[in-house]
Amino acid sequence: MSKSTRQAFGESLAKLGEEKREIVVLDADLSKSTKSEIFAKKFPDRFYEMGIAEANMIGTAAGLAFAGKLPFLCSFGCFLTGRYDTIRLSVAYSGANVRLIGTHAGVGIGDDGHSQMGLEDLTLMRALPTMGVFQPMDARETEEVMKYLVHEWKGPAYLRLTRQNLPNLYPEGAKFQPLKLMAIRDHGSKASISCIASGATTAEAVAASDALSKKGILMNVWNAHSVKPFDDAKAVEIARASKLFFTIEDHSVIGGLGSAVAEAISGAGVATKLHRLGVQDVFGESGDGPDLYEKHGLSAAKIAAWVQEHA
Amino acid sequence: MPNSSPRFDFDLLTKLCTRFRVDIIEMLTEAKSGHPGGSLSAIDLLTVLWFARMRGVTSAKALEASRDRFVLSKGHGVPALYAILAEKGFIERSELMTLRKIGSRLQGHPDRMRMPIVEASTGSLGQGLSVAQGLALGIQADKSPAHVYCMLGDGEIQEGQVWEAAMSAPKFKLSNLCAILDANNGQIDGPVSQVMPLDPLKEKWESFGWNVIEIDGHDLKAIDSAYTKFADHAAKGPGKPTFIIARTVKGKGVSFMENKIEWHGVVPKKDEAEKAIAEIRK
Numbered sequence: 001m002s003k004s005t006r007q008a009f010g011e012s013l014a015k016l017g018e019e020k021r022e023i024v025v026l027d028a029d030l031s032k033s034t035k036s037e038i039f040a041k042k043f044p045d046r047f048y049e050m051g052i053a054e055a056n057m058i059g060t061a062a063g064l065a066f067a068g069k070l071p072f073l074c075s076f077g078c079f080l081t082g083r084y085d086t087i088r089l090s091v092a093y094s095g096a097n098v099r100l101i102g103t104h105a106g107v108g109i110g111d112d113g114h115s116q117m118g119l120e121d122l123t124l125m126r127a128l129p130t131m132g133v134f135q136p137m138d139a140r141e142t143e144e145v146m147k148y149l150v151h152e153w154k155g156p157a158y159l160r161l162t163r164q165n166l167p168n169l170y171p172e173g174a175k176f177q178p179l180k181l182m183a184i185r186d187h188g189s190k191a192s193i194s195c196i197a198s199g200a201t202t203a204e205a206v207a208a209s210d211a212l213s214k215k216g217i218l219m220n221v222w223n224a225h226s227v228k229p230f231d232d233a234k235a236v237e238i239a240r241a242s243k244l245f246f247t248i249e250d251h252s253v254i255g256g257l258g259s260a261v262a263e264a265i266s267g268a269g270v271a272t273k274l275h276r277l278g279v280q281d282v283f284g285e286s287g288d289g290p291d292l293y294e295k296h297g298l299s300a301a302k303i304a305a306w307v308q309e310h311a
Numbered sequence: 312m313p314n315s316s317p318r319f320d321f322d323l324l325t326k327l328c329t330r331f332r333v334d335i336i337e338m339l340t341e342a343k344s345g346h347p348g349g350s351l352s353a354i355d356l357l358t359v360l361w362f363a364r365m366r367g368v369t370s371a372k373a374l375e376a377s378r379d380r381f382v383l384s385k386g387h388g389v390p391a392l393y394a395i396l397a398e399k400g401f402i403e404r405s406e407l408m409t410l411r412k413i414g415s416r417l418q419g420h421p422d423r424m425r426m427p428i429v430e431a432s433t434g435s436l437g438q439g440l441s442v443a444q445g446l447a448l449g450i451q452a453d454k455s456p457a458h459v460y461c462m463l464g465d466g467e468i469q470e471g472q473v474w475e476a477a478m479s480a481p482k483f484k485l486s487n488l489c490a491i492l493d494a495n496n497g498q499i500d501g502p503v504s505q506v507m508p509l510d511p512l513k514e515k516w517e518s519f520g521w522n523v524i525e526i527d528g529h530d531l532k533a534i535d536s537a538y539t540k541f542a543d544h545a546a547k548g549p550g551k552p553t554f555i556i557a558r559t560v561k562g563k564g565v566s567f568m569e570n571k572i573e574w575h576g577v578v579p580k581k582d583e584a585e586k587a588i589a590e591i592r593k
Contacts, residue, residue, distance in 0.1 A: 024452075048448065048483075056441045056475030063445020066380075066423075066430060067453070071445075085435050086472065090442050094432040095424045 002165040005199075006103040008139035009161050010035025012146040013072060014042045020150050022070040026061050028054045033163075034074035034103045055083040062096035070097060070150065077102025077118025077160055084124055091156050092128040099149055100125075100158045105135070106250030107279060107296055108200050109163040110289035117284040118160065123255025125158040126228045132157035133228040135257075137184075137202035140170035141225055148178050162200045164289050169206060169223070179226045181234040185209040191218035192243040193311060195303075196235065198224040198257045201248045201278075204293065207300030212307060219307060227257055232264035239270045244310055246275035250298055253278040277306065319363045324531050327398065328358045332564045332591045334394035334407060340584040342411040345419065348574045349464060350391040352495035352528070352559040359534040360460060360491070361395045364542070367457070368399065374427060379457050380446050382431045384439020385464035385493060386420035387576070392429065393417055401428050437470025439463065440490060444480050447488040451549070458545060462491045466498030469507045474519075481520030484549035489541045490521075492554065493528065497561035497572050512556060521554040528557030564591050 017023050017039055026048045031037040040047035050057040054075055061071035073080075080087065080102050091098050105118045125133045132153055136142040142161070149157055169184055181196065184206055193212075197205040202223045209219040222238060224230065239245050239261075247258040258276030265274060279296050293299040297306065331354050339345040360381065361368065367378030383392050390410065397404045402416065409415035416425040420434030431442040443461035450457045463473065480488055494512070496503045503509060516523045522544055526533040534557070541553040561575070562568030565587040579587055 024449075045452075050479060051475075053472075053475035053479065055438075055472040056444075056479055059438050059441025059472065059476070060445035060448065060479070062431070063442040063447070064449045065445070066442070067446050067449020068376075069449050069452075086438055086441070089432055089435045090438045093422070093424070094442070 002167045003139040004163060004165050005136050005139065005142045005161040006035045006163060008142035009101065009146060009159070010038040012143045014038040016146060016150045017043050017046065020070060022068065023150065024048065024064055024069045024071050026050050026057050026071060026073040028052055028057045028075045028079070030075055033076070034101060036072070036074040054079050055086045058083055058086040059090045061098045062090040062094055065096040065098050070099070072099045072101055074101040074103070076104040076116055077121040078104070078116065081118070081121045081124045088128060092131055095130070096156055097154060098156050100156070101161065102158060103161045104163045105160045105199060107284045107292040108250050108289045110292060111286050113286035114284040119279055119284060120252050120255065121158070121160060122227055122251050122257065123259070126255060126260070130155045131228065132226070133160070134158065134226055135160040135199040136225050137197070137199060137223050138166050138169045140168060144176040145225055148176070152178065160199060164200065166200055167203050169203060179229050179231060181222045181224055181231040181238070183220060184223050185219065185221040187218040187220055189241065191220045193217065193219040193307060194222065194238050194242040194245050195219060195248060196222045196224055196238065196257065196261055197248045198227060200250050201298055204298055204300045204303055205248050208303035208307065211300060211304050217307065217311060224257060227260050230260045230264055235261050235264040236268040236270060239265045239272045239274065242272055244307065245272045246277055248298065248303060249278040251278055253280055275310070277303070319535055321531060324358055324362060327362060328355050328531070329591060331358060331391065331394040331398070333588050334397070335390045336565070336579060336584050336587045336591070338390050338393065338407050338410045339578040340581065341408045343578060344411060345390055345578055346387040346576050347568060347578060348497060348561040349385060349388045349493065349495060351563045351565065351568065352561045353385070353388045353462060353493045354391045354394070355529045355531060355563070356462065356491055356493060356534055356557050356559070357391050357395055359531055360538065361399065363535055364538045365460070368428070377455055377457055380430050380443070380459045382433065382439045382443040382446070382459070382461040383421055383429065384433055384443070384461055385436065385467050386433035388462070388464070388493070389421050392421070396428060402426070436464070436467040437472040440473055440476040443488060443490070444476050444485060447480070447485040448483055451483070451485065451487060458487050458489060458542070460489050460491060462493055465492055465494040465496060465503045465509060466506065468492070468509065477516065477519045477521070480552040485552045486545045486548065486550040488552040490552065490554045492556050493559050494556055495559040495561035497570070497575060499572070499575050501572060516554045520551055522551040523554045523556065525556040526558070528559035529563055566590060
């Protein structure tokens, strides 16, 4: 079974809408793509179609939050960050309890090309004080993060989701630990190679780890569902225990997951070098998602080859 | 609740407007920076709104959930709002002199987290009407009779987001929403009519589906009458949002500031302030 995290989000939102009556949803003419349409069909009175006008949607959501609602506003990540000033002032600085849902993360969306790809959304959202920044790796984790965002998180939050399907990775029976890094492939201290991934690239890193195991190369894979607040202490611990240490993300290497890890370890006096794999300060382009993953070094095969080269 | 304002007392409101104008000059002189022109143009509109119209904002204690809301989208006019909030008891009068100073709640532009009664943090122009619309939507969904007011500057409505909100508020039939345009025809680079003309202003908002009322923004009775028209309109149920075009004079009340764009973001020196206050009190 594989599912996109946007689909898991849409299903989860419709479910949570039953138990949390304060939830209202706004979309800017992309409800079929963001999957907010599932909620819209179930709760038409609590869904606001805002048309192709994202800034107004963001400000309206802030006002709804001030009136006691819990608004989820949805669009492609890059279209939300395009209205950054409104997020900065009307949402973050105003202390609006708003959930910003940015789908179509990264080059993984494929064909539509750069203009539709969220490639610097983590950077921009992370820079806003009080803003939580979340990126689940699969459907199950999306549900867990959604429950956390509805019932526990206070203040503004950004949730970054994929267009493409992702395999199930969430370990059977594992308890969700909010804001903590989770081991998805754990060879313990036998492995001197460690990778921290988030979102779609966690699956690639896991596949790379499994392929490498067959060659006798052991690599631990950690997943970050929260890019901010970040589990700094664990990242430092992982870095200290590793000889080869890297991050991998379908996002610019400037300001995203890699930067979060760099910031975490920079003050801790860790001797291990950090390699930041991801979209290397270049624009995206049209093409098949998997081909673009090859091109940008994000695929399991490319990750495994990179590890073998550096191990 | 009656929509007419039985408490409307022309003499009292006039006195309040005079006092608030003095407060504005004193605050800005003490702060050594800020925006006198747009504060003085807005104060008559705000005084009638807060003292003859808004409901549920009379207490300095916990905010009433059912209160009418006011969003100052033209955030640089906030000294006018602080003067009113001091009179209402939301802030101490002595606090007015802390405007723009470190540690003060009286930020240079409205800050909701430091002062919840301002309802929204503003100051980057063009955003407040969307927030006010969200408040109005939430209030409408909860079937509350509360009204939402939002003041914009005329230069401000050059921002594209304003026109997104202009489109959407009529769609949602937000008759509980009243936008007030402080049309003082002044912005930093010159007269609004030259920097980026807005005319035909009334027709634009009417064509977007708003209930448009045009008044002299310094005639207290005309202002009260416009708010009453809005309240009567809102009482009829969901329908057009209201847009009040208030023709005002930038720097109103101080002859050497009136219609002088130089006074948009420059504050008076001590002797100028004394001269201004003497004139206001005349």
